[in-house]
Structures are given as C-alpha cells and as structure tokens.
Amino acid sequence: MAVLSGAGVEHRPAEPPKSRTRWIASEEASGLALISPTLLYALALLFLPVLIVIAYSFWTQDYLTIDRTFTLENYRTALGEPIYQDLLVRSLVISLVVSVVTVTVSYPIAWFISFHGGVHKNLWLFLITVPCWTSYLLRVMSWKVILGYGGVMNTGLLSIGLIDKPLTTLLYNSNAVVITLVHSWAAFAILPIYVSLEKVDRSLIEAAHDLGDNKVMSFLRVTLPLSLPGVISAFLIVMIPTVGDYVTPKLVGGKDGVMIATAIQAQFGKGANWPLGAALSVTTMVVVSAMAGLVVLALKLTMRLAK
C-alpha cells in the first residue's frame, strides 16, 4: 500500500520573485495560495495548540484559575518526582524495545517481499497491512483474550500438556505491552524498509557475490547499509507514537506496564492539573525527539564503523 510512501516530498529552491506583479502570477504565489487552506488548518489545529501546551507548562494552576507567571515548577515535578521519572523511563524503555523488536522481526519480511515477491509484491504488502488497519482497540483486546488466565494461550498449553496450571505471567506486565505493540506496528515498520530495499541496486549484490562475498557478507556490506534509511524511518515511525500510547498499557499492562500517557490523561481529567499535564507532554515530546536523534546518529555511526 502506498499510504506512507509519498511522505518524503522533494522540494527545490524557488527562484526569487522579480517584482510584485510578476510574483502574484508566479508559480510561487499559485503554490502558496493553493496550499494555504491546508496550511492554515494545520497551523490553527496543530501548531497553535502545541504552542498553548508549551505555554501552559510554564504556568501554574490554583484550583480553577491559571497563574500566568513564568515558572519551572512543573518541570521540577515532571523530571524530579520518582513516580514521573519511573513512568517516563519505563515508557522510553518499552518503546525502544518495541522498536528494536518490530524492526528486527519485520526486516526479513520486507526483504522477502522485495527480493522474492515477484509479480505479487503489491498483494503481499496488502496482506501484511490489512491487520494493521483493523480496529486497534479490538486488536489489543484480542491479545487480552490470548494471554489471559483462562485465555487461548494457557488453555492451549494446558491441553498439549506443556504446563499443568495456567501461567499468570503472560498478561498485565510490560511483556504483554511489548507483544501487543509489536503486533500493532509491524506493518508500519515493513513499509519504509520495503521501500528502501526496492531502491537497492541488485547488480551491486551480484557484484559482491562475484567478488567472493558469501550471503551473509554481501548482506552486511551491501544490502543492509543501503537499506539503512528505511530502517531508520521504520524505527522512528514505531518509536515516536508508542511512547505516548494510552490504550495498550491500560488494557494489557497491569500495574507494571503503566506508561506516561496514563499520567498525562490523569492531569487532564478530574482533579486536573493542566500545567503539570502540559509539562509531562512537553517533556515526553522533547525526550522522545532527543532519543530519536540519538538513535539516528548511533545507527549511522555503527554503519560507518562497520565499513
């Protein structure tokens, strides 16, 4: 499916406008005029709201009134209180683990479709993407049915005699959260990896073979480095949204699987503390962006060293 493939739109530098009248009739003006409804919409309902969240994170709330004096108090709480520290660290660790696992298990599939998909590549991609488009809530719930005490996994294992009483360690912990999230994000990881594998020049691999590289070496030295952009975007596409996931930890996470979104939501519910909720949101955004940057850098460095 081509849903994500068009995301990287190329942009060329525009020529400087010569004069006012020519500018109005120019490509630049037409382009800007045409994109402006969408752009204004995104500015009003995405950019502005995020700015408000940032502003709120520096204010304080006294019951229902907002005190607009600048303060870092919310950040002190968000970063200093052990409970928020724990939640933030756990969310980051879980989303990192989910991204690593998702990318690792998805890479061979993307590779299989790209190199052995033949004429049915599109059909394969479609097959892989369908489950990811079906109700997210119900998919999570399905995992609850599979991993639960009287669930499919336990009854299955009992009936083949592998265990003699149901396992209680399957559900309501961070493992359940990881499994469920990997399942949810698999297709989103496969697509970018597939796109970058499609761009790999097949003759380079042939050349590597001709020059005496075995399967593994030619993969490590040719295919993997050339598909790295896809791996990086797959990593980010999985990591960034999973940090703030609300449904999965709530349904299958139990006490040990709670993540930061639950804390953010709590601050916007009853007994609200909007500024603290805002600070938690901004912290999550900043930390996840920083981590995304680090991951990209680390992957690029490893690849350079490997060469």
Place this chain on the structure above:
Amino acid sequence: MSGRHGIPKSRWLPAYVGLYLLFLYFPILLLPIFSFNNASTTTFPLAGFTTKWYVTLWGNSAMLEAARNSMIVGVSVALMSTILGICAARALTRYRFRGKGPATGLIMAPLFLPEIIVAVSLLMILLQLGIELSLVTVILGQVVFCLPYAMSVLISGFDGFDRSLEEASLDLGETAIGTFRRVTLPVVAPAIVSSLLVSFTVSLDEFILAFFLSGTEPTLPVYIWGQLRFAAKLPGVLALGSLMLLISILLLTLSEIIRRRAEYRLRAQGAQHG
C-alpha cells in the same frame, strides 16, 4: 536454492513468513471466531455456533447511536481531509515555492507526534476558547490526524500526472476550470477515491482523539472502550468488532483495487507516450 540475480533464497524464510502471518492474523481471526461462540467466555474449546450476539446488537440503542455518530464523523472527516489534502498535494506536486519543506513537515507532523499530545493540545485550546466538546470537535481533531494519510495517497496519485496534458488543453483554448474538470480530474480521481476511503477507515478506528474530544457523544471505539470494563458484554463487543473488521477490510480492498487500476492505467499511458 537461488532466486533472480543470484540472490539466495533460504529454506527457513518461507517458514518465517508463514509464522509471521500467523502472528499478524491470529488475534484478528479470534474476534469473528468467538463472536459466533455460544458462551459468554472467550476460551477454547468452542461451545457451539450462535448468532445471538449479533442479534442483540440490533436492539442496542446506545450502540446504534454510537454507530450513527461514527458514520457522521467518518464521512465528514473523509470529505474534509480529502479536500484539504487535494489542495496541499496539488500545490506540492505542481508548483515550486519557498517554505515547501516546513509546510509539508507541519501537515505531516501528526505522524511523528505521540497521538495523546495532539489530543491533549486540542482539548486545551478548545476548552480555553470555551468551545463545547461534541462530534464537531472530534471531526476537527480527526482531520488533523487523517491529513497525513490522505496526503500520502493523494501525492502518490498526483505525482504520476503528466503536466503536458494540462498545457495542451490550455493551448487548445480550454479554460483553467474546464481543464481541471476534463483533463486533471479523470486522472487523479482514483487517488481522490482512495483518499476518501482511507480517511474514513482511519476515522472509524480512531480512539484517542474521539475519547478526549467527544464529550457526551461517543463514537464506536469510545463506546467499545466503555463496554470493555464489563466481562459479560464481551461477546457483544466481539460481534460488533467483527462487523467493523469486515467493513474496514472491504473499504481497504476497494481503495487498493482503485489505486492499482489507476497505476496500471498511468503506466499504460506512459508506455503509449513513449
């Protein structure tokens, strides 16, 4: 075994692909299986075939209300994100202008932001402005979220468009509007239909924004979320989920067929032009 270009095909790979598909599809297939199961628990072995869970759905006015809400939201979101997506996709594929990169970045940003943050920030600004939460606020929020999906489909549809066709039409004396209607639109129509279907599907399944912004009018996922607390309601939810699954798969298959047909047509056209 060796594939084309001397690329090795190992024996374990097909097995792995099989396992992976099982992992992907098993949880999805459980829903319809248990929705026809004659027991209120979700355990194997199955207790017998029944359609009673589906029958109870029809009498459930709260569920029907939620379904109606989801339809209203889905159709509005599909229309709005596709119209806004057309403007942006056409501007991006047709014209050169400064600020293209940042503009694209902003519109695509929801893909790269934790969704809860989009939801929370919208909630704050709406309440700040004193706007009451309703289906309208859900629609406004979901359009932001659906735009990247609509845009991706539209950009890839508009990208293959041969600009000389438009120029020829204008040279032959057709007006700009006439050219759009008679030359541009037929070529880009499949992308537009795909975008409508994809946005509708995304909206139908979207939970977080609807959860935060719907006030007292739940959409289907918000209704389901409320039901999940009660174990006894589970079979009914499974039946509802199976129906939603069926609708999503139908819509996606339709959009994929339309997209592939268009791709095929474009390729055939390209071959004709040399």
